[in-house]
Amino acid sequence: MPFAQDMGGTQTGVPPFIRAPYYPTAPYYSTDPNVGYQTRFYSTGIVYNTDYTVANTEVIRRVQFDTPCRLVAVNGAAVPLTTTGGDDLDLGDVSGIDVRDLFLFRMEYTTGDQLTTAARLGSNVLGTNEGNQGEIGGVGYTINAGGSLVIGLTPLFRNLRIDITLVCLEMRGPSNFTRG
DSSP states (O other): OOOGGGGSOOOTTSOSEEEOOSSSOOOEEEOOTTOEEEEEEEEEEEEBTTTBSSTTOOEEEEEEOSSOEEEEEEEEEEEEOOOOSTTOOOGGGGTTSOGGGGEEEEEEETTSOBSSSSOEEHHHHOBOSSSOOOBOOTTOEEEOTTOEEEEEEEESSSSEEEEEEEEEEEEEOOOSOOOO
């Protein structure tokens, strides 16, 4: 699979890429007629007693990308699981609280490029997919084939399920076969 920068159009007098709105974020689209696009929702998350048992401890998740894409938005949510008593969080405890404030979030690219320079409350950096998209802005964030994002999730309470969704615009390059 070619890298994103290799997918630009090569037609004389036409720029290799043009911008087109995708939410208010406007990623570059190739002017090469052989490059196609598809939206894909990548996701990851953690669940209490499966992925963590101690609150305030970061859990790392890696999301792998086989196709070059532009990361357009990042959404997140958390929900308390059935309470077992003690210091577990209960649904009644979160009434009126943004559930994204029940965990810290951070994200960095394969190269160590930090999209968030430090872990922050989820509501600071994540959207909800309910009209409050966690848009990257600008042209989005380019991820090449074979790249990955390291997602750091720090639950601030026990007894949570935390889900993260990455809204991506995949770039599909020309194939190595022809019809006919």
